Amino acid sequence: MNPADCSRRSAFQALSAWAVAALVPVRRLSSPRPDSPTVEPPRFRVIIDNDFSGDADDLFQTAHHLLSPSTQIRLIIGSHLHAGEHWQPGPAGHQASLAARKARELLRKMGRAVPVMAGAEHPLSSLPAAPTAASDAIIAEALRPGDPLPLFYCAGAGLTDLATAWLRRPDIGPRLKLVWIGGPEYPGISAPPPGSGPSEYNLTIDIKAAQVIFEKSDIEIWQVPRSTYRQMLVSYAELWERVRSTGRLGQYLVRQIDRIRARALQFKGAGNLGETYILGDSPLVTLTSLQSPFQPDPSSSQYVLRPCPGIDDHGEYVETSAGRPIRIYTRIDTRLTFEDFYAKLRNSRL
Numbered sequence: 001m002n003p004a005d006c007s008r009r010s011a012f013q014a015l016s017a018w019a020v021a022a023l024v025p026v027r028r029l030s031s032p033r034p035d036s037p038t039v040e041p042p043r044f045r046v047i048i049d050n051d052f053s054g055d056a057d058d059l060f061q062t063a064h065h066l067l068s069p070s071t072q073i074r075l076i077i078g079s080h081l082h083a084g085e086h087w088q089p090g091p092a093g094h095q096a097s098l099a100a101r102k103a104r105e106l107l108r109k110m111g112r113a114v115p116v117m118a119g120a121e122h123p124l125s126s127l128p129a130a131p132t133a134a135s136d137a138i139i140a141e142a143l144r145p146g147d148p149l150p151l152f153y154c155a156g157a158g159l160t161d162l163a164t165a166w167l168r169r170p171d172i173g174p175r176l177k178l179v180w181i182g183g184p185e186y187p188g189i190s191a192p193p194p195g196s197g198p199s200e201y202n203l204t205i206d207i208k209a210a211q212v213i214f215e216k217s218d219i220e221i222w223q224v225p226r227s228t229y230r231q232m233l234v235s236y237a238e239l240w241e242r243v244r245s246t247g248r249l250g251q252y253l254v255r256q257i258d259r260i261r262a263r264a265l266q267f268k269g270a271g272n273l274g275e276t277y278i279l280g281d282s283p284l285v286t287l288t289s290l291q292s293p294f295q296p297d298p299s300s301s302q303y304v305l306r307p308c309p310g311i312d313d314h315g316e317y318v319e320t321s322a323g324r325p326i327r328i329y330t331r332i333d334t335r336l337t338f339e340d341f342y343a344k345l346r347n348s349r350l
């Protein structure tokens with residue numbers, strides 16, 4: 001053995017001795033159940049705001065969030081869609097109420113209890129915004145005294161309720177971070193998909209609300225624009241194999257997509273959805289629950305920092321160098337996101 005080997009062996013022995021002497025007594029090694037990962041204390045609070053009466057991707061995201069121990073879901077808001085849009089059976093003009101009902105249905109399937117509220121039924125029409133129960137609840141959570149957990153506002157639809165809350169109490173701005181699924185492609189980052197309009201679905205749900213959040217508020221924004229959330233593709237064979245087969249919750253989730261695929265065939269302009277689906281709201285989980293262990297951050301997903309743009313009345317960006325920096329996510333770690341979801345779903349035995 002040469003001296004270098006000897007010194008390496010000595011160093012290894014010293015490290016092993018230190019580990020035995022120092023690490024083991026501090027971190028008592030237990031034997032976790034082989035089918036259940038260790039539950040850590042939560043790192044973050046989360047408010048979920050989604051249009052549960054529309055596309056079913058929000059149900060997958062919310063189920064995943066609820067199965068993620070590092071984030072504590074404090075409130076779920078069911079929010080409205082575009083005026084006149086009707087995905088679910090139910091009375092017209094009650095999209096947010098239907099969304100809240102759908103979120104409660106998911107909670108029942110999972111045996112969980114989290115406060116659920118219907119958000120505003122209509123976009124912001126005038127300023128100042130009228131008080132709503134959902135905006136009261138957002139303000140209360142953001143300003144909750146003495147809570148050490150940082151708060152993420154995870155929005156997968158329009159921004160009516162957050163904008164209403166901020167207009168009423170701008171001091172909530174520094175007390176939360178917005179992770180938002182929405183907004184069209186940014187010039188220089190990605191081209192729009194074929195056949196798309198100049199703006200984007202979630203942004204046009206409430207353009208005025210997006211203008212309030214982007215142009216007037218000081219809320220930190222992590223944005224997942226359309227070019228990025230469209231990367232969240234899963235195949236139908238994958239859903240059948242990794243979700244539907246796990247139990248009643250998985251069957252329920254895949255049934256929601258079956259329903260949309262069937263309805264799409266009836267709609268001119270939608271038609272045959274092929275063999276994939278976009279679980280576009282799932283980055284809300286990746287960017288909060290699935291942050292890195294050290295220097296917590298979504299370290300396997302990529303973003304660029306850009307000055308926050310303005311938004312015109314058609315829902316298109318207005319470039320400005322004066323905006324505060326925002327994160328624009330360009331790539332989401334899909335492996336981490338979906339493998340984590342499949343593992344949690346299987347281990348949940350739901």
Ligand SMILES: [Ca+2]
Pocket residue numbers: 050051055057058156157281
């Ligand atoms: Ca959504």
